Amino acid sequence: MSRYDTQGRAEIESRIRKTVVPERGQIPMFTYTDPGVYELEVERIFGRNWLFLGHVSEIPRPGSFVTRTMGEESVIVGRGDDSIVRVFLNACRHRGMRLACEDFGEVNNWRCPYHGFTYGSKGNFLGTFMGAPFERVAYPEGLDRDALHLVEARCETYKGLIFATWAKSGPSLDEFLGNSKWYLDLVVGRAEMEVVGHPERWMVPTNWRLPAENFASDAYHTATAHSFLQRLGMVKGVDFGRDGYHVDAGGGHGLGVGVHFDGHSYFPEELADEYAVNLDDGQNQTLSRLKNLHGNIFPNFTFLIPNFIEVEGRRVSGAMLRVWQPVGANKCQVWSWHFVEKNAPEWWKKLGRRMYTQTFSSSGMFDQDDTENWEMQTRSSDAALYRNEEFVLNYGMGLNMPTLEKDEFPGPGDVYDGKFSESAARTYYKVWRDQILEGHK
Template sequence: MSRYDVQGRHELEDRIRETVRPERGEIPMFVYSDPGVYELEIERIFGRTWQFVGHLSEIPNPGSFVTRTMGEESVIVGRGDDTIVRVFLNACRHRGMRLACEDFGEVNMWRCPYHGFTYGSKGDFLGTLMGAPFERVAYPEGLDRDALHLVEARTEIYKGLIFATWAKDTPPLEDFLGDARWYLDLIVGRAEMEVVGFPERWVLPSNWRLPSENFASDAYHTATAHSFLTRLDLVKGVDFGRDGYHVDPGGGHGLGVGVHFDEESYFPSELADEYRDNLDAGQFETLSRLKNMHGNIFPNFTFLIPNFIEVEGRRVSGAMLRIWQPAGPNKTQVWSWHLVERNAPEWWKKLGRRMYTQTFSSSGMFDQDDTENFEMQTRSSDAALYRREEFVLHYAMGLDAPPLEPGEFPGPGDVYDGKFSESAARTYYRVWRDQLLEDAR
């Protein structure tokens, strides 16, 4: 049941309008834990925007599928005989029971475990009701198969990334991604990529937005939260997260590009030709200087190339994709994928998997630091709900700093010299606020 009646929702919308002021670097703390805010997010953001649901390499064959979540709704992501990927609400049209109760599989059809209604999982019959037990007896008048087709989301793919949305009038995916595509290519478009194994999942007692905005904008925390890297002699100093560029590509997306000043690329020389074939000159130059990259596609899809660390005499990193799936105002289900070049040398795959596990898996060193911060922030927000006066957070880093001039950096968007800025976070909250208030009176 909603916490708010109609009047209460209008008052909440007014409160958001009056207190969420990203143009001044001011975000009130109540927005992280308020149940009414969460209801608006599920309806007006996750009910309408593009959401990442998987990678093509996870469903390689006709009939293969994975189950994922859009907002709070379970969906089936499946590939047909025609190689087209479709996304369906994971609910039988008879009584709403989940059709696919497995995380993944490869089947000829989906059969509801409640009453046995069966739906095609391949070709022209993908999502179509194929039949029901004792159909001639139970339904002598027949079943309207078109009316009972699975509910289908709109689906588009970018460089192997599968996105879906329930909205029919949302702009095309490439328009939604905008200038962020140039940077996404550095992680998913530089070569033929594949997911290693299966995504990890765990539950985090945090609002979903805190980690999302962290990856969009916050390189500043690395010197404090991840200072162990220096103590373990894995980096030269605590300022390892500063060198590079903060990028505000618009649309609520954001990222940071960390660079090194060595002569040679940190990526495998064996893949240089493939990188060059897939990237433009500016992208290839940027990749050759890259030592880390973090980013978030609005609202909750994170990508990461962790800081390169020397292991067994080689510099290595383990690329990651992640979604922060909302499961309540202060509860998030984390999905995390390790991504690697399909044609990479074995040493890069082996050590990359090791670095992913040690740094940004469910038990990774970085995640242990970050998730404790997200949990404590959420607890503070819970307490702030009961304060009479607003507890306003400070998002003003780099507020008056101008971006680089065109030509000073090869990538698009507003690009700032040095990664210490909150420009992308301010844009994130501007987009978030505007979408939350889109249907307001």
């Protein structure tokens, strides 16, 4: 569907309005891979929401940068010579050529490889070393330097996480994250954290929304898709994903908090004092019982503390941050960061890296299971595009389940006892539907 095909776009919006009913747990299969739906997502989901781009430890010094993607647009995430983190569209204002063709690096300024237009680390086209080659000859009447400033996104950070949005107004990052901050702190705010190495990237033939929603809401699949853990003796039973809490944090953000009943924390004792300083009593209490934690910030930013597994006589987990970057309606690029406490003991860092690689990296055991499921779902969605009758999926698990009271669990949001629920998925799709239809009043 062309972006100029008004009638076709209206038909897609009408179909979504009639068939996407998350309040009753009804999600039609066509929405995952319909090209018209994807076009609306690029514009109305990725063009307006806060999107995760990286961690401040990846750009530690003035001039350091990484290149990332917002929607389908390449962006530069850089630390200016004033140490402020900024995000720019990775395109020269002269002819649109990419300024940074590398994945990461460190520079004093940005020089376009096509015609040589040069910009400062703040995106400015004004300064001693900024400008255009042979400028007095090529532009005898001069250039409007203010108008040539790089296109800049709104950029904010939370606990070292870098987010940006193309929306010129709207909620702050803090408002956008809402209740999810309490849970994010367990992953990224419990200590001074750092990214290990550079993010892995690989392609998966799946719609981006399937894995995002999986991490937001779905602990139910673990007993079947990941039953190998029990067969290998790595967990006591296939129901390892059930014990804990399902959390609908609002705003499309969802997560699951898995807990154990062993009476002691699985995290390193050496870091207990740092945790106590950075977390409140309720968060520390939850961390001490934590067996696993999975979640997703709308639309496509996933965080994970995988199930603790015994290695070399120690229980260990390897924390992960992930983005499901769309590359079309039925393909996405996975960006995966391994994350660890900067002041952690070496055994925790070493074994954590090993566990990340074995479980949730590009070659990880869990990822092999999950990506095959997502690929087959995507193929089903592709086939559903040609059905005469709507193929509607059932998202009704826990539809009438009561929420816990505050004294039963310290975290915010709508919290449910046990991780088997689809409440967060229903809210995810309600936010998705409402944003998709927002452009059609």
